[in-house]
Amino acid sequence: VVRLVRPAFSLSSIPALGCVLLLVIYLGPMALAILTSLKPQAAIYIYDLQSFWPLSASTYSDVIGQLLVPLENSLIIATGATVLAMALATGAAYALARMESSRLRRAADVFLGALLLLQLIPQASAVIPLYGVLVATQLANTLVGVIIADAALLLPLAILVLRPHFISVPLELEDAAKVDGAGTWSIFWRVVLPLARNGLLVVGAIVFALVWGEFIYAITFLASDSLNPVSVVLLNQVTHFTTSWNGVMAVAVIATVPVVCIFAFTQRELREGISAGAIR
């Protein structure tokens, strides 16, 4: 029997109500964080808006001074690791993409499987031997050490997300260039890379954002305060100075700004990456 008349409170309004509930649950904490960063110290645990109006951004001017060096460190680490990871990932992803359409398919499958397996290793497990290796190579407590570690952490992901971009570059174009007498290197440089440029930019931005937020390697490998990136400063504040939450939240907001910008720029790719199973 097909019911033609719907009851007054129909099941079809559940999704809309659900969406509103989700918006409250997700926007609420974000709004609270921003609000807290704009409150005076005395009002941190007071949620009645009138009692601490007007809000002021003075907390930001208090914390920005001590953040300049950390911001610079974060920028160095994130840029370095992104460039390193992308340079290596580009070659690997292109090679993988082309191996798949040749007799080397098996080898490509094995390599892909290995990459997925590497993705399973918990960072907490990787950090222990990496520290040993960095100490042995005298790279502990240097930004270079952190850059290498972060690049290694994100390289498998970068390769996995880049690969489809190279697969989508038509083989015919390369063949045409070959007929015109171009060598493998110049085909890669002149034909393939420009066509995959958007993909490279987006994946690079994602890698950058992830390195920007990374703090386990940074806090473990860096011992001097002057080398700390923003993430480590935030972690230290959260774990040690938990009385001035307005300052903590101001640092958190500042640390988040680049990530949210990158998110806006890469949203579509992120969704596709999620459904491709490469990003988690």
Added chain:
Amino acid sequence: VPAGIFLLATVVYPLVTLIRMAFGDVSLSNLDGSYGWTGLANFRAVFDSPFFSSSVKQTAVFTAALVAVDLILGYVVADWLRRPSRLAGFTQTVLLIGWALPVLVTGTIWRFMLLDNGFLNALLHPLSVGPVGWLSSSTFALWGVLIAVVWGSLPFSATVIRGGIMGVPAETREAATIDGAGRVTIAWRIMLPQMRSTIGTLAILLVTYGFGTSFAFIQVMTAGGPGTATTTLPMLGYQESFRTFNFGSGAAVALLSMAVVIVLAVGLSRLSRESWR
């Protein structure tokens, strides 16, 4: 090839080092590689430690709860977001922002919200509940962390499950509705069997999340405490190494937790391929 070499140098070599450390007498002074071979001594020390069994239990409870909650809530949320509309689109964007926030920031916000005098307890106060020691009591701390981890991972799970739902032909679902099947019956009898590979993959990723990203959350929110209430296996390995500098037993724990993840992941992928036939 260069990437292969780099991975060899930065991943495979440390892996070998990890194994050597797990079977070696490593300390701060000989960390440069001059430590000797001690066989199973580290593992014996770990198994004898009173913290080991509790951390295994906490890891198991936490990971199982994360997988269960994310799959169930993920399906509910995915169902809400299924039909394209402006509201659903906007909600999905907001959710993904929540997911894309650095773990450090999400952990910071939730640590603040879950304080004894924090926002969540302030919300519960009029209902004369609490104050609950979300992160300060050893009974609740693991669940307090779980709230934050679910908040951070649910958007991802829901997006994956939504993709799976979209893969099931709409006619199948409509036919079942006309036959009078309820929402739960549809989910259990019709959607689940057809989405088993999606759910299997997601379960693997969530287990990985439980061992990997959750460690970062715990580091920000409780650092394993109060006491050892939120010391999971990865956390135990880290603390052994970098708080008490027993790198040997730390490496042993790290090796064990890595082995557990890989065994679980491989097992799950077998299971999702073969069951429900």
